[in-house]
Amino acid sequence: VQLVESGGGLVHAGGSLRLSCQVSGSISPRDFSGYAMGWFRRAPGKQRELISAIRSSGQTYYADFVQGRFAISRDNAKGMVYLQMNNLKPEDTAAYYCNAVDPVRDTFNPRWANWGQGTQVTVSS
Numbered sequence: 001v002q003l004v005e006s007g008g009g010l011v012h013a014g015g016s017l018r019l020s021c022q023v024s025g026s027i028s029p030r031d032f033s034g035y036a037m038g039w040f041r042r043a044p045g046k047q048r049e050l051i052s053a054i055r056s057s058g059q060t061y062y063a064d065f066v067q068g069r070f071a072i073s074r075d076n077a078k079g080m081v082y083l084q085m086n087n088l089k090p091e092d093t094a095a096y097y098c099n100a101v102d103p104v105r106d107t108f109n110p111r112w113a114n115w116g117q118g119t120q121v122t123v124s125s
Contacts, residue, residue, distance in 0.1 A: 001025040008119030011088055019083040021098030033076035038101035038108050039083045041094035053101050053108045088123045095120050
């Protein structure tokens with residue numbers, strides 16, 4: 001499975017971006033639809049953190065620090081996962097990654113060992 005993230009860029013605080021993640025390789029749309037998918041980010045000097053997840057049912061999860069600002073969605077037929085980011089803040093500056101996820105208690109862990117190259121989001125104040 002290959003993961004390709006795109007859509008990052010440089011925006012001013014309060015701006016918006018829409019990230020996309022293309023999942024390809026030996027995975028059919030039917031198989032893809034069965035996976036929960038998530039977005040993660042890693043800021044310089046910090047650990048990777050989960051931002052949002054969407055189950056195969058469409059149920060969504062958001063970290064407190066993005067609740068109300070970000071929205072995750074998916075297109076199973078295209079093998080795509082999206083992250084609409086609104087009202088961006090300088091602290092949202094990070095490299096953003098997607099991955100399949102497994103629910104663990106009240107959070108989600110990444111499922112696939114291979115990650116994409118990520119897409120950089122930089123928010124200026």
